Amino acid sequence: GAFFNKFYLWKIIAAAIITLLSIGFTYYPAIIYFKIYLTFLSLITIFLFFEAVLYLKRTLTKTAKIPVFTKKALLITVIAGLITFSLLAISYSVAAETRQCLPAQADLVSTKWDCLLEQTKIFIPLSLLILICIPLLTAIANLLIYPFSYILKERRIKKASRLMQSFDGTVIGIAGSYGKSSVKEYCAGLLGQKFEVIKTPKNVNTEIGVANYIMQKLRIMNELRNDKINKLGKNEKKKLEIRNWKLEKTQETEKLRENYLVCEMGAYRIGEIKKLCNMVKPRIGILTGINEQHIALFGNIENTIKAKSELIQSLPKGGVAIINNDDKNCRSVSIPEGVKKITYGFNFDSDVQLLEIRNLKFPPEALCPPLAGDQPACAGRPLAEEIWGMEIVIKFDNIQKTMCLNSFGKHNALNILPAIAAAKEAGMSLDEIKKTVENLEPPENGMKIKTLGKAVIIDDTYNSNPTGVRAALEVLDGVNKPNKILVLDDIWELGKESERIHRELAKIISEKKYNKIILTGKNYAEFMKNELIKNGISRDNIAAEIILSGYITIDSAILFEGRMSKKYVKRIFTNP
Incomplete structure (x- = not known):
């Protein structure tokens, strides 16, 4: 990352040269050392000053990226700070014992200020070098706490795995290089009209992120089902947002008892999606697409395919694999024996085929305008504000349907298809799906x-x-x-x-x-x-x-x- 950035390396090299020159000048007080020392010290000081000014400007204009301090990040910051201050103390100790300021050499300096100047020649460059190396020190702090954080993470994952054993519903896993969050939102929105659905929030898709979510949400749902909500304290109710998960009796009678967990799955290395699957055990797996997006993490496209396809390889017999048929990398993924395969896309041999996209603009307080020779699927639905959307024509099980989608772009038209396939697999009819699709809100993180x-x-x-x-x-x-x-x-x-x-x-x-x-x-x-x-x-x-x-x-x-x-x-x- 930033540590290997060429400008950052330049700063480290310059600080190292200043340190060496200052040491050389201390022991060999030739004028050439002093001039070179001052030149390098001035250059790096000016560079750091302008860098600080630019960051201050970005902060004031709210264009700087503000870090998120999680508990782990705070711990790493504290440890890195302790290491930094320790090194600064050591550098001060080294500077205090310079050759010119030792008691035996006291006659070489005329005043205490001369001694202080000699000490400064050592302390300032050493301090600069230490401060510039803070990202490296932060990485060292991360390595120091890694064994402890790994043990705590594994314990958390095991607890979540045990809790998942009490989950009596169906898990839908979603993996891919792109489109995961949008497909997750569409799946949850579609299934949520008929079933009780929970989904991983925002861009939570790592092992520990999913484990924390499971331990929070499934515990709440278990408490609700067992009618133990009154045992939770007021603060805990507020913290866990119980109101959002309280099921009214009228809603329970309208919804089927089956539950769905829609889980987005991301990975930084091979094996992480497999570990996620071992934890949540998906029965339906959706592969949205595989491209070069994460090659920096996996090294090459072959490793990326291997990592993303772990979702499909983890599906049990009787499971369902929903695959992007327009993506050649997805098509190359083998399907385990006993797993049903459903494909989607523009390609003519797709099980859920996107036949046509018609872009629409809905003006304020107007009805969806009729299209030439065809009555649009969204006709008669009043709209309170200007909305951009599209009509999509799909074919599924040899049945053609036209639907209105409150999103825009070919990629969103493709993203709704696996959600339609999952809803159909859950038992919803195409008419139910059509009605629900036309009332779906655009994904929060979408275009x-x-x-x-x-x-x-x-x-x-x-x-x-x-x-x-x-x-x-x-x-x-x-x-x-x-x-x-x-x-x-x-x-x-x-x-x-x-x-x-x-x-x-x-x-x-x-x-x-x-x-x-x-x-x-x-x-x-x-x-x-x-x-x-x-x-x-x-x-x-x-x-x-x-x-x-x-x-x-x-x-x-x-x-x-x-x-x-x-x-x-x-x-x-x-x-x-």
Whole structure:
């Protein structure tokens, strides 16, 4: 990470040189040592000063990334702080015993201030070196607590596994390089109309995250079922948000007794999804797609496929594997014997086939407008505000259905398909599914489209991956506005494939002829700029700063793509 960043290495090397020069100057007081020492010390001090000023500016403008201090993070910070202060104390001790200031050499200095100056020559560079190495010291602190945190994590996972044995419902696992959170939201929304459903929150998808969630939520549900809610204290009720999980008797009679747990599954290395599956034991597994998104973690696409497919390999006999049939990497995954396979996608041989997408714009307080030669699926449904959506035509079990979806883009149309397959597998009819789909809210972390002045703002800042960026560009192309602006962040975690993928993306963007391309990434902005220029984009059309106020007052569409672009979306709505 940051420790191996070339600028960070430059700072460490400079601090090391200053330290060596200061030691050399202390023992060999030649003027050349002193001049070089002062030069390096001045350069690194100026560099650190400007770095501090830039960070302060980002903090004041609320564009700096603020760390989240979990209990583990706080513990690591405390240990790293203790190590840092210990090293500073040692460096001070070393400086205090410099050759010029030893009692036997007291005659070499005329005053105490001369001695202090000699000590400073050692202490300042050593301190600089220690402070610059704080990320390395933090990594050491993390290694020191790893055995203890590992033991505690394993105990937590075992407790969650035992608690899952009392869960009498069906677990749906969702894995893939992209689309997991959106598919999870769609699954929970669809099944929640007929069944009792719980889902892992937000982007919780690691072993310990899922284990903590299970221990919190399933314990509450067990208390509720056993009618022991009164045994929980007031503070505990508030903390665990009991009100959100209290089941009214009327609702219990309307819903079937079967439960569903929809679990998003992520991984940083091979074996982690398998461990998650051993804990929650999914019967239905959804593989959303596999691409280069996590190559930085897994090394190559083969390892990525192996890691993501652990969900499918963990399914029991009688289980169901729902696979993205448009993704060649998903198609290559073998299905265990006795597991039912359901495919989805545009491909003609998909079990759940997406036949057509029709983009719609619903104006305020209007009804969904009829389409030429066809009555739209959402006709007659009043809408309180401007909503962008689409009509999708699907074929499942040789039955064709048209549904209205309150989301936008080809990727969202694909994301609803595995949820439809899971709902059908749960026993819902296509008519029930159609009715529910048309009332689903867009995923909280999915693409959002809003209007501001005369501009259409496309917010796709939750995450970014090669497939998602291409889909977002298609959405921008589909908006009927004469002026189009792209605000683009780097795609992260691509490893050795980063340059190739960013080069391909630059080629795609260069064919779009956007009015302005604003690059917000830290690592590949300059690379993308050069590639865009190579592909014929004028330098005048490429920028590194966000100046969009002029486009708000004219007919324009602005796509904000990638995590680092999120802060600019907030800024444009706060100060248009």
